[in-house]
Amino acid sequence: MVDFKELKERTKIEDVVSQLGLTMKRSGDQMRGPCPYCRSGGDRALAINTAKQSFYCFNVRKGGDLIALVGHVLDLRPKEAAERIAGTGPLQGKVPGTVPGTIPQRGTVPNSSPSPPRPAFDPVAYAASLQTSHEVLAGLELAPETLSEWMGGMATKGVHRGRLALPVTVAGRVAYFGLAVGGESPSITFPNGVDGRMAIFGADRVTKNGELRLVATPLEVLSVYQNTGETAVCFLTETVSGEQLELLAAVLGARSADLIV
């Protein structure tokens, strides 16, 4: 068992930043960069404060110490994160497209669970499997570039086969939902274990303060973006619960924006 206190005394958060291979821009005590775990929120989503030795991810609106940073970026529990930091060598290979949660356990980690860890969903690999050019999409007037930018496309396999698959952040994790493009029912499907009521499509791409445009469907979100460059948001359920309105209020609060419906 790693002594957290002792580990924090001999390790700086800056060391962890370089061990993780994070791309950060430094300004005084502050470092800002993209969050490789969330893969959303832009290139300032992750903030490090070297004076406080702390981090904050604006995607999940959570932060903490260097152990929590490793926990967030590599999707590990604090104990495992501390063990990674205590081990030697880089925490993560800087191979483009690698997903932190899927790197093999290092040999230095004792008492790993007897069953192999469940492979993490790899949004980048999934996005690469989607078709951005498709006659159905042309009919919807969705440009391949728009879909590429949103990491979406027609799914030709898996649970969303025959649907337009689009990513959304649910409880801090990226998941894909499947949007019917030929009038199928239900119009939106989610993979097992993903609660669509906890999602607002487009929310993690909203960076601008001021106004937040709420539209009815994901296709409208994409269309607004394609035509104006603005990010609108929509709920992914037919009815909207109080919980969802609270979620929207949280997005509005974080961006200090006014809602336009």
Ligand SMILES: [Zn+2]
């Ligand atoms: Zn993050």
